[in-house]
Amino acid sequence: MDETNPPEDFNQAVGPLQGFGADVRRVRLGRKIKQKQLGRSTGYSESYVSQVESGKIMPSEKFAKGCDLAFGTNGLFAGLLRRIEEGDHPTQFAPYVHLERKASGILGFSTTRVMGLLQTQEYAYAIFRAGHPCETDEVIQAKVAARIRRREVLDRERPPTLWAVLHEACLRGHVGGPSVMAGQLDYLMELAALPGIDLQVIPFMAGAAAAHSVAFTLLSFKDSPTVLYADDPQGGRLCRRAAPVATAMQNYDRLRAHAMPPDESLAFIKTVREEYTP
Template sequence: MDESTEPENLNPLERFGRDVRQVRLARKITQKRLGTAIGYSEGYVSKVESGTLLPRPSEKFAKGCDTVFGTGELFAGLLERIDEGDHPSWFFPYLKLERKATRILDYSASLVMGILQTDAYARAIFSSSHPRESPDLIDGRVAARLRRREVFDRERPPLLWVILHEACLRTVVGDSEVMAEQLTYLTRVMASPQVDLQVLPFSAGAPGAHTRPFTLLTFDGSSTVLYADGPQGGKLYDSAETLAVHLDSYDRLRANALSPAHSLALIKTVLKEY
């Protein structure tokens, strides 16, 4: 198909794939040769170019294209803008830091944190919070959320420590089937050496001064930032005083939560109810 007949109503992944194909052909490089050069199969390249690789091409692929094509950071930038388009603008600064963090400490008050959500659970949340959005936009949001799991594919993945309030287990998102799948996924995640998960039970009483969720990101053990939700979206904080308060709060939450083993037992008990 030549440019004069190529449809303009392409989604972001299709546009990315089209651009890869156009530059590849201009450089007279085959799909097989491109894939071999950057460590992917010919089939992978084909799916990228057709816009059918889900949730989206990897950062390694985009950077590899830039190296092989000599395009600077063109494709890495295009891929980043795909992510940016599927997230609210106030969240993207956090997302960029999450990808670099060596430790992620999260307190979730009523919903399972995004990086641990299943497709169906995330879809139910977005469908409920954005009831007037088209299915395509919902699909983009869900795919973007699931892509956050890619941090665990890094050569040195971060340590994730999550404290889930029991309300996260009992707030029915979607329906019983969605919740059963979500809790089953949590039990599998807990087997990973990179993940520590504790449940703060209702019996622990009021969860200290913080009823809103928050996340602490640490980088190489030398610096920490706080991400907390607000009425107009999330915000990053790095003041020493604010960090000290939330680090202390996290220690208290961790101390009052169930042990990982007892947390797993509680999750399995609630799972049977679903």
């Protein structure tokens, strides 16, 4: 059906997602492959292919690799997607995202906002919009798409184990307004029901036990040392040195000790969720 369209000017694409989509469409048409055929080859619907080609959604790694197989492009589209992701993350954060994909275990402590891996699209949009008030909506949407795509690690056949400790402030801060917060807490409860995921809430009453700590994440691996990523005013940093990693692990154990147990934490999240109901 789309092959009957008039010739297109592929140079009109302005954003990275639009550019990726235009390249997929250009090669697909050059190979005389229909959207439905490409969808079958990559494991997606014709509608999904159409949305990728129009730059409306962030393509998955599976789709990009599927395009390379279908087109015989030897990793071209997988590489393009990786560069898009890195471009939508701060330079110092891109190495962390690469490691997060390989981690066998993730330990995260969130202070005033829910850690990125657990954010809903609406919550992430509110965070990025507040942090980049002068950027265009296209730029913000690209950052959101890159963040949401990180969730794919949780959808793998063998996902990493995830343990997240959230300060109560994460649940109380009205990020994006009541409806956005309601959706975010609903999503946290959905995640808590999945195997391999544990959530704990550390309440305000814990006092200095959590107040002295900055947000940080520990990534563990089957065949390499644990890595620490800690937030700071410059946007965060990776640390592989044994001593700081060991200290962070000790701090994390203390945070878990001061937090409510997982079952009580889930009940607490449900209670706070009700406060956002009109």
